[in-house]
Amino acid sequence: MESCVTAKIKIPATEEILATLKVYKEALQFCIDTSWEKKIRNNVELHPFVYPKLRETLPAQLAIACIKQACGMVKKAKSKPTIRHVSIRYNFPRSASFKNNILSILTIKGRVKVRFSVPDCYREYFSWERAESLLHLDRKGKCFFLFIFSKEINTESPLQKRVLGVDLGINNLAACSDGTIFKSPKTKLIQFSYMRSKLQAKGTKSAKRLLRKLSGRQRRFMAWVNHNVSKQIVANADTIVLEDLKGIRKSRNRFMGKRLNRWLNGWAFRQLQRFIAYKAGILRKRVKFVSPYLTSQTCSYCGKIGSRHGDSFVCSCGFSAHADLNASFNLRRLPVTQPYNPCDDSIVNRLVEHRVKVPRD
């Protein structure tokens, strides 16, 4: 499995870099326009139409990167893309290189060297393979270089010992089959969504500005949460079993409003899964994705379909457990022992703990 890590590092926004970003942005829009107009989605085919014009302002390496990037964007787009915040793609060693904390990147005024410092958390990745990286200018005019590193990690080791099923949800961000539940930071998220709705109702210019700020804060907060949760999950297992993302059920919890739910369902969950996958990769652990079909309705003890009452899952066989944990038990089992044999599985011991008598009449 190939693991990818991005190290976002601030670099000084020098005159040459700013000028290059500006020229590149115009060039990129020009390529997009041309590609859209001529209905060409392939960079090799687009090349003769735009390259000579691009070369008037851009160095060859950046012109080629620009054409590629434009085609990539047009391919994905449903309507013609408009560039607002541009990122320039660099590849090592052709258009960028670094050595001893000095980054050398190609600009419209030739190679420019800038000094950067590497935070401790990123240090180990700087020995990995260098992949295509990005130069990016944010809204506030701060300049970042996004180093992207990759490494081929052999995860086909026979380690299957500690298999952990992880069920993602909204109320509980993650429920693990070892009985751990990571609560979602509900209060904080509701706070965000409350402030958001207030600002949206106001609709003034300064409210819009605040809104942008708020969404950045919310995003960073959620990323921080996801980093923490994924780190702990990965530390507790050798093989992690997750639901295929399509399985994040829409109807699970409706308490936070549609908008926030959608955001959590999509971006935030995908990020959590991504974090789990890459952190697992670094530690040579395995991640498996399984179909989420009926994981939350099936009884993890007998395999029948049970029912859910609020937070708890109840089956006619007498088994009952926290509903999210029940789902995680199912996930844990799926790829490992099938057909299910409750006797050979250590989770049975756990299940018994959760077992309660269901009243019969």
Ligand SMILES: [Zn+2]
């Ligand atoms: Zn049952």
